[in-house]
Amino acid sequence: xxxxxxxxxxxxxxxxxxxxxxxxxxxxxxxxxxxALSVLCLTDHCEMNSDDLPAVEDKILRSVREMRSxxxxxxxxxxxxxxxxxxxxxxxxEEAKRFLDAVPFDFVIGSLHNLAGEEDFYFLKYxxxxxxxxxxxxxxxLSALVNWGEFDALGHMTYPLRYMSQQLPKMPDxxxxxxxxxxILHSLANQNKALEINTSGxxxxxxxxxxxxxxxxxxKELGGKMVTLGSDAHTVADIGSGIRAGAEIAKQAGFDQxxxxxxxxxxxxxx
Numbered sequence: 001x002x003x004x005x006x007x008x009x010x011x012x013x014x015x016x017x018x019x020x021x022x023x024x025x026x027x028x029x030x031x032x033x034x035x036a037l038s039v040l041c042l043t044d045h046c047e048m049n050s051d052d053l054p055a056v057e058d059k060i061l062r063s064v065r066e067m068r069s070x071x072x073x074x075x076x077x078x079x080x081x082x083x084x085x086x087x088x089x090x091x092x093x094e095e096a097k098r099f100l101d102a103v104p105f106d107f108v109i110g111s112l113h114n115l116a117g118e119e120d121f122y123f124l125k126y127x128x129x130x131x132x133x134x135x136x137x138x139x140x141x142l143s144a145l146v147n148w149g150e151f152d153a154l155g156h157m158t159y160p161l162r163y164m165s166q167q168l169p170k171m172p173d174x175x176x177x178x179x180x181x182x183x184i185l186h187s188l189a190n191q192n193k194a195l196e197i198n199t200s201g202x203x204x205x206x207x208x209x210x211x212x213x214x215x216x217x218x219x220k221e222l223g224g225k226m227v228t229l230g231s232d233a234h235t236v237a238d239i240g241s242g243i244r245a246g247a248e249i250a251k252q253a254g255f256d257q258x259x260x261x262x263x264x265x266x267x268x269x270x271x
Contacts, residue, residue, distance in 0.1 A: 003035060003240040008247060009269065010240050011041035011081065011107060011260050012155065012198060012230020017063035018045040018085075019056075023236045025066040033077035035240045038269070039260050041081035041107050042067045043230070046099070048092040049114070057099055060084055064103060081262065083107035085155060090141070090148050091116055100150055107261040109196065109230075110151030112142050112159065121160045126167045134160060135172060139180040146187045152261050153194035153228045156210035157184070165206045185219045194226035194259050194266070195219050197250055199242025200233075209242070209249055216253035226259040226266060247271055 014021035015028055025042065032040035044063040050056045064082040071080045083105050089096040100108060114120045115137050124134065138160050146154060156162075165171060174181075188195055198210040216227065229246045233239045250258060250271065257268045 004244050005240040006036040007038050008240075008243050009039040009229050009258055009260050010037055010231050010233070010243055011039060011083065011228055012043050012085065012109060012196065012232050013040060013239055014044055014085075014232070014234045015042055015063055017059040018234065019047075020045070021234050023234075025063065026070060027236050028239065029067070029070045029074050029078075029080055031236045031239050032080065033074055037078050037240060037243075039079045039081065040239070041083045041260065043083040043085040043107065043109050045087060046084050047087040047113065048096045049088045049116075053092070053095065061103065064105070081106040081260070083109065083261075085109040085111055086151060087111045087113045088116075089150055090145050093148060093150075097150055104263065106263055107153070108151045108264065109153050109155040110145055110148075111155035112138065112145055115141055121163050124163070126164050128168060131164055131168060131172045132176070135174075135177055139177050139184065143180060143184050143187070146184050146191075146193070149191050149193065151193070152264060152266075153196045153226075153259075154184075154188055155196050155230075156198035156200070156232065157195065157215065158211045162201060162204075162206060162210065165204075181215065182218065182222065185215065185224060186222045189219065189223035189225070192225065194228045195224055196228045196230055197246045198230055198232050199246040200231065200238075202242035202245055203238065209246060213249050213253050216249065216255075220254040227253075227255050228259050
């Protein structure tokens with residue numbers, strides 16, 4: 001499938017160097033050029049609570065090296081950047097900080113894929129009774145991650161809804177968490193961090209971004225200035241998926257520019 005991506009950004013993409021990725025870095029770079037993306041950033045998973053963190057970090061180093069070697073070959077087609085999606089940074093903060101300081105990433109996504117002591121939200125079984133408890137804990141740990149702040153953009157906020165939407169008869173009422181969400185968004189804005197518009201939900205039955213437009217509007221109201229755009233693709237076929245729609249959602253939320261990062265420094269692109 002071809003997507004209308006000309007001139008747009010996709011800065012959340014995974015390769016074979018992620019535990020759940022399938023594609024070679026060279027194929028990802030080639031696809032970015034075919035789609036006429038202006039910027040693509042490779043952000044392979046680095047789960048800081050991994051049982052074999054040295055092996056995970058080694059894969060990240062290989063991911064970065066391969067993307068940098070390809071940058072010159074594709075320089076006329078697309079700007080290729082080297083990043084990381086760091087999961088659960090606050091569950092191993094000293095090692096997370098050491099690794100971030102040791103590797104000159106262009107872009108760091110901060111994500112929370114599992115609660116402390118739990119499996120990834122993907123593996124959990126949800127009921128109407130336990131879903132509110134999981135969400136309460138999620139926003140508490142997400143708040144701690146944001147206060148830690150060793151990242152450039154907060155990745156796929158409302159991530160548990162990706163899987164709750166598949167298992168529950170109806171979506172949880174999110175109103176009880178609004179105060180916590182406001183605190184998270186306000187902290188992001190105060191630290192001049194970006195909020196990601198993750199378009200992966202648009203290609204599922206969920207049919208929404210992570211987070212949805214209501215939270216993007218609230219981020220803007222609370223002083224947020226930067227939003228990033230990522231497909232969260234794990235296959236070549238999904239690169240660029242939902243990116244045009246995500247850009248339109250950003251506009252509807254009140255943003256007139258998208259952000260990407262080079263050497264951890266924000267660069268702004270008008271829409």
